[in-house]
Amino acid sequence: ASESFRYFIMSAGGNDFIGGGALFNLLRWRDEGDGQDPTTHLNMSWLQISLDILRSGYQEIADDVRRISNGRTKMLVNTYDYPIPRPNGVWLGKPLVRRGYNLQTDKALIARILKCLIDSFYTTLTQVRHITIVDVRNTVKSGQWTDELHPKGKGAEAVARKFKAAMGVT
Numbered sequence: 001a002s003e004s005f006r007y008f009i010m011s012a013g014g015n016d017f018i019g020g021g022a023l024f025n026l027l028r029w030r031d032e033g034d035g036q037d038p039t040t041h042l043n044m045s046w047l048q049i050s051l052d053i054l055r056s057g058y059q060e061i062a063d064d065v066r067r068i069s070n071g072r073t074k075m076l077v078n079t080y081d082y083p084i085p086r087p088n089g090v091w092l093g094k095p096l097v098r099r100g101y102n103l104q105t106d107k108a109l110i111a112r113i114l115k116c117l118i119d120s121f122y123t124t125l126t127q128v129r130h131i132t133i134v135d136v137r138n139t140v141k142s143g144q145w146t147d148e149l150h151p152k153g154k155g156a157e158a159v160a161r162k163f164k165a166a167m168g169v170t
Contacts, residue, residue: 008065008075009076017050018083027042028041051124062075078134078163080149082111083118084142122137134163139159
């Protein structure tokens with residue numbers, strides 16, 4: 001409300017959207033899908049409900065930021081990069097294995113499923129008014145992850161550069 005903030009940066013939803021129990025609920029059992037098309041491996045109605053909830057929450061915050069700042073504060077939100085599941089990983093690995101996926105032999109299928117989810121999240125963000133999307137897909141490289149969803153070191157620096165670019169800062 002002080003109107004002194006040029007940017008409101010928000011990174012949220014990833015843990016809620018595909019983390020832990022959320023991913024387990026989004027996935028169908030491995031043998032229910034066709035082994036190729038990621039949408040046959042996802043509970044698409046649950047996915048749509050999840051995305052609708054996220055879109056509504058983002059929109060509420062974006063509207064608040066715009067209203068409180070009289071439109072002076074720009075809201076920046078990021079997509080998520082395409083994550084890499086880890087054996088025993090709490091966010092992705094364990095839920096995938098619990099649903100019957102093999103992290104090695106299903107590696108390509110799992111990558112397609114996760115790409116579908118992250119791209120769906122991006123599409124949902126495009127439906128939120130009064131935000132600037134910082135697209136960080138294909139930003140964090142292998143070995144630059146703290147865990148399955150969060151970058152570290154060089155990966156975090158690469159994400160920060162994208163935010164700086166969105167703010168016009170070099």
